[in-house]
Amino acid sequence: MNMSHELRTPLHAILSFARLGLDKISAGRGDPSKLQHYLGRIDQSGERLLSLLNALLDLSKLESGGMAYEFAQHDLMEVMRPAVQEFAALASNAGVEVSLKDESGGHSRAWVDAGRIGQVVRNLLSNAIKFTSPGGQVCIALRETEGSADMQGRRVLQVRVTDSGIGIPAQELEAVFHKFVQSSATRSKAGGTGLGLAICREIVQAHGGRIWVESEPGRGSTFIAALPVSGTSSGTRAGARSEAVNIAE
Ligand SMILES: Nc1ncnc2c1ncn2[C@@H]1O[C@H](COP(=O)(O)OP(=O)(O)O)[C@@H](O)[C@H]1O
Ligand SMILES: [Mg+2]
Structure with missing residues (x-):
């Protein structure tokens, strides 16, 4: 960096x-x-x-833990929908088709900061559109899954952003979440800050969640933000800590 x-x-x-x-x-x-x-x-x-x-x-x-989170019950489809609408013009200029899918089986509510999760969704959508060639597709889906062991078996909602773009080499799947890192496949398409995914990871982790990417170079990528529906004690702590900071300011 x-x-x-x-x-x-x-x-x-x-x-x-x-x-x-x-x-x-x-x-x-x-x-x-x-x-x-x-x-x-x-x-x-x-x-x-x-x-x-x-x-x-x-x-x-x-x-620094100084971000003030405002956690509440939100329907994640209603967080995703306006973000998709906001990118409609950009996507159509890029010749990329964007679709939104509800695979949550009607269980689309979670304990989140809607503004911050909206920021994650926007960062992922803007990347997916940016790194997909004209004629390609981007799909954003909300899927309910069984909580994996690292989320203590809690119910989890996955926000999945799939593109048919350039893809990410296997050895760089972790590094793209680091500050200022751009993958070797996209360096020529520079112009971004290389901070978007680092910001996404901080926000998702403050929700007690996890974010990662699966990719087939040349075929596309899927970014997955997995959020526990019930929120998390560490998320609550982050909120409490930032309140203390705000009062001190
Ligand atoms: N959907 C995607 N397809 C291919 N590569 C991606 C995708 N999203 C992110 N990347 C890679 O990860 C890097 C870091 O992304 P990000 O942190 O959002 O920074 P920026 O968009 O400013 O370059 C990008 O520069 C790109 O190399
Ligand atoms: Mg970006």
Whole structure:
């Protein structure tokens, strides 16, 4: 991970294009189309820096236990649906078809922070669309499963985001959840922050859940966020800890 490089690159671009523009103007050569090009680059790099900073601030709050979670009973289908609708335009521009499936057998409620789980769903959808070629498919499904041993046999709801995209090499399935890591299959499609999945993992773990990916390189990937329906004592603790932080602030 190379955080200072990630932050400096867009900032350098902003400064150099600003100076270039200023120099042109002082030399009496403020050609509007040139200046427009410089301002466009400044705007683009500023946006990138802003999204990077927002992601970094989110992550540091999540990692320090300073995130204030608001747990309540929510229907996860109603958390997923607006996220899917939000991405409809992006998906259709990318030529990717997105579908939503309820495989929960009518048991779609869980003890979650709806805003944060919505953030997880949005991160997973944006990746699935980004790494799938035109003509491909993305499916997001909610599935009820038996709680596995590591979730103490509690009932579990899986949010499953499946794409028919580029896939992830077997030896990188764990690393993609680390900060700033991008898989070797997608490095050429860079432009993201490499923080989305690290943020997803922090949020899911604060719910007492688990997130992982299964993939067949070249055929597609399925990201699975497994959430215990009844919430978790560690989730409650995270909430209590962040409340204490907020009061102290
Ligand atoms: N659906 C996917 N298909 C293929 N690769 C993916 C997918 N989702 C994530 N990845 C890989 O994991 C990396 C990390 O994802 P993420 O943390 O969301 O960062 P970003 O989207 O900013 O690159 C991506 O750069 C990509 O290499
Ligand atoms: Mg991402």
